[in-house]
Amino acid sequence: MPRGECQGQGWWHGRFRGCGYRLTIGREAILDVLSKAPGHLSAEDIYIKIHPGHPNVGLTTVYRTLDVLSSLGMVSKLDFGDGRARYELAEGPKGAHHHHHLVCTDCNKVIDYTDFIDEEVELLRETEKGLGKKYNFKITNHVIQFYGLCDKCIHKK
């Protein structure tokens, strides 16, 4: 994961070139899938979705690209505890679709919630600022997840 730094603004194509990366067919295809499918795709999900139209894009490339996208801050890598990373397009803490996650520890169902987001984000922003200063961290991302049992799994046995 070289050339990590480069959190500029701008988007997609320009962003890539500006950081010395090339926006190739494969990468575009991956971004395309991510922007169309509703969140939480695993590397394999993406690979499978891409394969019909781009049979020559390998799983390795998907992983590599997700890594790059992630280091550019364009994609968020999520972990719901099932041993398989998920990815979703990042939209910044103030983006219209910003959400947090509610994860069932039994069936691994994931609910995106946006309720309370405003309050959370506000608090988070302050916290981020304070922590960044105190610990000399350059904070780029946050994860808020609630774990528990979903409707079905509470009653299931």
Added chain:
Amino acid sequence: MPRGECQGQGWWHGRFRGCGYRLTIGREAILDVLSKAPGHLSAEDIYIKIHPGHPNVGLTTVYRTLDVLSSLGMVSKLDFGDGRARYELAEGPKGAHHHHHLVCTDCNKVIDYTDFIDEEVELLRETEKGLGKKYNFKITNHVIQFYGLCDKCIHKK
């Protein structure tokens, strides 16, 4: 992970028995290590710490026990994104040592912070309540983590 349900109160010994589990030497040793060492131990860390005094407790057992402890809510399973789970004794959202995490995505250094915890916890409690009701979730845990670059890694090229 059988017999999942059993989030009673009480602690340790009584808690085990009450749920049909046995509190064996190995399990006690694991709880002991967790309660003494400062948080964030991986399964292997625990295995290594235990081994001198309990050479007959295998890594498998450590994993199994952590699983049980986790399902009993006595231990929190953490993920810092380095592909290796960490565990720490759970203390409940209101526990004296409750903290959240600040993770460097470059060197994987983890800082426990307690600043802002009060505000966070308060908001969290409300959110938890609201979400639980709205989505019919029985929320048992939450994760709040900030990711970024630590002091050293910002400047390290």
Added chain:
DNA sequence: TCACTATCGAAAATGGTTTCCAATTTCAAA
């Protein structure tokens, strides 16, 4: 004592992710 489980450790298997490598593509400078 007698079943009936829970539990055990070691070894093997699993499976997501990374690494390796040789071939290909891209792009800017000549």
Added chain:
DNA sequence: TTTGAAATTGGAAACCATTTTCGATAGTGA
């Protein structure tokens, strides 16, 4: 154009934390 260095690629093999399997042992209640 041509050219060469750097970026990128796919496939196979490696990696490695975690799980599963399996046969054996130990607790527990009757």
